[in-house]
Amino acid sequence: MSRLINQQILLKNYPIAEPQESDFALVETELPELGESEILNRTIYLSLDPYIRGRMSDRASYATPAELGKVMVGSTVSQVVKSNHPKFSVGDFVVGYDGWQSYGISKGETLRKLDPNQVPLSYALGITGMPGMTAYFALLDIGKPKAGETVVVSAASGAVGAVVGQIAKIKGCRAVGIVGSEEKCKYVVDELGFDACINRKTQDLSAALKATCPHGIDVYVDHTAGPILEAVLQQINLGARIPLVGLISQYNAEKLPPGPNLMPLLVKRALIRGVLVGDYQERHAEFIKDVSLWLQAGKLKYREDIVQGLEAAPSAFIGLLQGKNFGKLIVQVSDDPTKK
C-alpha cells in the first residue's frame, strides 16, 4: 500500500503584529510507517482559538512557544485509521491535539474517545470541550456568581463567552455581553438569552455598561485585558470577581501596552485582590492578640518617625509621599503625659 500524503501547515515566522498568510506554509509530506503502540488519526475537525496566537511568539506565555518550521498547534477531532495501540481501534472517534494537519500520529496519551451518538463530534472542540470547560470553571469556580448578581463577559458570542452568559442565566444572574458587531449583539440577546449586549464598535462602552448594569458589575469574565477591562473596572461592585481567561487585546501587539501587563496572572493562575482594613473591624481582637504576643516576645520590631508640632504636618506629609520618612510617620501635636 502506498504511503498516505499528509497536508500540514507549518509556522514559518513569528508574526510581528497581526499574523499574515506568509507566516504559514502549506506542505505535503509522506506519512512514516506506524511505530509500536502508535495510532494514525485522520483529522476531521481542527479548532482555531485565540490562545494559539500567544504560542506564535517567543514571549513568555502559558505554554512553550510553537517552534518555527513545525506544524501549527491546535485541538482536533479525528477518526482512527490505523492502530498499533490496544486501547484504540480503527473507526474510533477521538479528540486530541494533532495540530494543523490532515493526519496525526500519536501514542494515545492525549487522546480521549468520543461517543458519536451524544452530541455532534465537533462539539468536543467547543461547548463540551476546552472552551466550554473554560467558561464553566472560570465562571463558577472563580466568578462564583450568586442569583441576582450581574455577570459581564467580553467576546460574548465566542466559544467561551456564549457559554459564560448562558450559565450565568441558568444560575439566575443578569447576563450582559460585549461584542464587536450588531449581528453578534442580536444573536447574544435573541438566541442566547442574555439580558443585554453592547456593541463596543458603535457604543460608548462606559455609558452602555452603566445603562445595561444598573446595579453595577459583580463578575466580569475577561478575554481582553485592555481598554475593555479598564472600562469595566470603573463599574465593579464591592467584592467583584474578575476571572481572566485571555488577553486578546495584546496578542497581536507589536509592543506590549504600557501599564501592568496582566499576562503573568493568566500564566500563573495568580490573583490580585484589593484589601481594605475596614472590612476586618470585627476581627480586631484576633489581630491585637497576635500582635501583642509577638511584640512582647520580641518577634515584632517597630520604628517610628515622629515630627514635632502640628505646623510640621504638611511638609512631613509631602516627604512621606516621596519616601523621605523612615518608619511610621507620626506628628506629635502636644505632650504625651505617659512619657517622661
Place this chain on the structure above:
Amino acid sequence: MSRLINQQILLKNYPIAEPQESDFALVETELPELGESEILNRTIYLSLDPYIRGRMSDRASYATPAELGKVMVGSTVSQVVKSNHPKFSVGDFVVGYDGWQSYGISKGETLRKLDPNQVPLSYALGITGMPGMTAYFALLDIGKPKAGETVVVSAASGAVGAVVGQIAKIKGCRAVGIVGSEEKCKYVVDELGFDACINRKTQDLSAALKATCPHGIDVYVDHTAGPILEAVLQQINLGARIPLVGLISQYNAEKLPPGPNLMPLLVKRALIRGVLVGDYQERHAEFIKDVSLWLQAGKLKYREDIVQGLEAAPSAFIGLLQGKNFGKLIVQVSDDPTKK
C-alpha cells in the same frame, strides 16, 4: 473660663500632582461649647499615611474626597479633656479620627479607649493600629503564606511593610523587602530580620528580584501598583497571591498612568485571577455532566462557524483575531462520517 484656641490645618486646594505647602492653610479658631454627649479631645499624636493623598482629590477613591476648606483628615491619639459622654472621662486616652488639629470634638462613635500601660500610646497609630492591622490581614487573609514560601513587600520599612515582612518570618517564609534607600535596606535586614532587601533606586529591580527570590515569588503585598508590580509579576509562581493595599505610584500622578488602573480593585476589594482550564482536568466529569444536561434541556445553545479545508486555516485564524468569526471557529479538514 476663656475658650480654648484650636490650631487646625485646612485643605486649601486639591493638589494637581505632588502636594505643596501652599495647598494647606494653618488657622486658629475658638472651640465652641461642648454639646450634649460630646467629648473634647486634646490631640497628642497625628498619623500621616499615604492613603490621605487619595482623599485630597475629587477622583474616586475608597473614601469620599476630603472637602476644601475643611480640616485635613487623619487618625489621632488623644486625651479626653472635657466630656459630656457617660462612657468617656477626663484623662482617658483614646484613638480616633480627629484630623489635623490640636483639639477634636466628637460624640464618641469612632473613639476607642487605649490602655497606656500596654504599649506606647503612639503605637495605636501604627503597629497596633490601622497600618499593623492592614499588614496582618492583607498578608494572612489574602496572601495566605505557607512556610517555605517567598513573600515580597514594597515600602518594606514603612508602617505596613515592616509588619508584613516580620509576620512572614514568624510564619516560616522567606521575606524580601523593596525600599528606596541603602539605610532602609540595612534596617529591614539587620533590625527587622528580613532575608533580603532591594534598593530600587540603585539596583536593577528585575535582576535583584531574581537574585533574592531564587524560588520565585508566592506572595507580593503591593503598595505601589506601578513599575514595581510590573517587575514582580514577571517572577511570580503558580498560584501566587497579590494583596493590593495601596497605589502610591499613582497618588501624585497628574494624569493616571496608561494601562488598566487597578484602583477599583482596592476601592471595591475585588479580585482579578488568571484561569487556565488545564488546572481542572480532574473535574472534567462534573463539567460534562452539567453541560450535557443543559444542552439536552435546551438551556444551552451553541453556534459553530465552520470553514472548509485545511488550507483555509491561516486566513480563518487571522480573521478570528480580528473578531471576524461568528461562533466557535472550526476548520473541517476531512469528511465527518457521522453527518449525512
